[in-house]
Structures are given as structure tokens and as C-alpha cells.
Amino acid sequence: MPTTYIPALKYHFLTPFYDWFIRLTMPELKVKNRLIYQAQLQPNEKVLDFGCGTATLTLLIEERCSSGTVIGLDTDPQILAIAQKKISQKKSAITLLTHEGSTLPFPDCVFDKVLSSWVFHHLTTAQKITAFKEINRVLKPQGELHIADWGKSETALMRFLFFVLQVFDNFYTTNDNVEGKLPDLMQKAGFKEVEILGNQSTLFGTLSYFKTVKCSS
Numbered sequence: 001m002p003t004t005y006i007p008a009l010k011y012h013f014l015t016p017f018y019d020w021f022i023r024l025t026m027p028e029l030k031v032k033n034r035l036i037y038q039a040q041l042q043p044n045e046k047v048l049d050f051g052c053g054t055a056t057l058t059l060l061i062e063e064r065c066s067s068g069t070v071i072g073l074d075t076d077p078q079i080l081a082i083a084q085k086k087i088s089q090k091k092s093a094i095t096l097l098t099h100e101g102s103t104l105p106f107p108d109c110v111f112d113k114v115l116s117s118w119v120f121h122h123l124t125t126a127q128k129i130t131a132f133k134e135i136n137r138v139l140k141p142q143g144e145l146h147i148a149d150w151g152k153s154e155t156a157l158m159r160f161l162f163f164v165l166q167v168f169d170n171f172y173t174t175n176d177n178v179e180g181k182l183p184d185l186m187q188k189a190g191f192k193e194v195e196i197l198g199n200q201s202t203l204f205g206t207l208s209y210f211k212t213v214k215c216s217s
């Protein structure tokens, strides 16, 4: 049975405006390119974009990972339809998959890297742990998880801006992020130590770049 999920801009009727909104309010391409740079993608790698939304990051991954396999996965069929349109226009070989929210539709140990931007603040604590466990399962030993998402606020101004986002968005899925709990939740799901490779001030608060690795055995 599909798990409930929060659409990209909270309400389904806003989904067609997601690309426009994020480009206008966030340094979207800078964030996604920075995440890709952080992941040091190599040709021939198999890469998953977890919660790919409209596939902007997925398409950038494909550009950097020529001859590799790139898969975008999301729970929302409406946003995947937008992603599919963009992918068809670019004649891309990306595969898009719908995810029912718990078990990922892949066998164990198949991906070299999993990337994800602005997804985990949409998940409850239990959903975050499930997702991290599943990502851990589908990564190869020493495979890497790279995330760009809201993190612990660096300044009082960032905390205030994130509070405003929480009022419009919600508190129950975003609190883990701002309380700095994502690294702990990743480790609870079986990952090695988590590095925070950067923090960036934005209009909606501090965005953090996380990296962690699957244990060898």
C-alpha cells in the first residue's frame, strides 16, 4: 500500500509550479552542481536520485556520469510526469520509477552512489529511518550517500527564516533537520560516520551538504 507523502510544494495543485518556484527562490543549479561535485561521479557508475521530483538533478547527474546508469525515483506520479516530459525532450536514457514509500524496487548492493536534494525534510522520523535503511541496502559496500537538505541553522537569522518555512510547510517532518538529527538517523540506519561538507545560507534557512558511506560488510 502506498505510504502517504508530502508533494513537492505541499499541495498537489502547486506541483506544476515547482520548477519555477525553486529556480526563483533558491540557487537551485548551484546547489545541485555542488552536490554533484561533492559526489565525484565517475563514468560507468550506477546512480540513484532519491526523490527526484522534476528530474533537474537527475539530468545533471546523467551529464556528469556519461555511460553510467542513472535512475530517478519519486513517490509522486504527478511530478514524475513533469520529469518524464523533461527527460523525453532531452532524449535522455534516464529511467524514472515510482516508489511506494517503503521498500525500494531494487535488489541489494546495486548502486555506487545515491544523491538526494530537498527530500528528507518531507519525511517523518520513521520514514527517514526507513528510507536511510533502504538506501543503505541498495548501495554497494563502500557506496556513498550524498544529500543536500535543510540542516542545523548557523545563525539566529537562518533559524528565523527556517521557522517561517516551518509555519508554511510543517513542523513534524522538518524538526529533525533543524535540530541537526539527520546524521544520527543515517547512522542508526547503518551508515558510517556522517560528514557535513558545507553549509549555505538561503532565503529559507541553512542548507547542509551531507556525505556518508555504507560499511564494507
Ligand SMILES: C[S@@+](CC[C@H](N)C(=O)[O-])C[C@H]1O[C@@H](n2cnc3c(N)ncnc32)[C@H](O)[C@@H]1O
Pocket (backbone or CB within 6 Å): 005, 006, 007, 008, 009, 022, 050, 051, 052, 053, 054, 055, 056, 057, 073, 074, 075, 076, 079, 099, 101, 102, 116, 117, 118, 119, 122, 123, 127, 131
Ligand atoms: C521538495 S521536492 C525535491 C525534488 C527534487 N529532489 C529537487 O531537488 O528539486 C521533494 C520530493 O520528494 C518526494 N518524496 C516525498 N516523499 C518521498 C519518499 N518517501 N520517497 C521518495 N520521494 C519522496 C516528493 O514527491 C517530491 O518530489
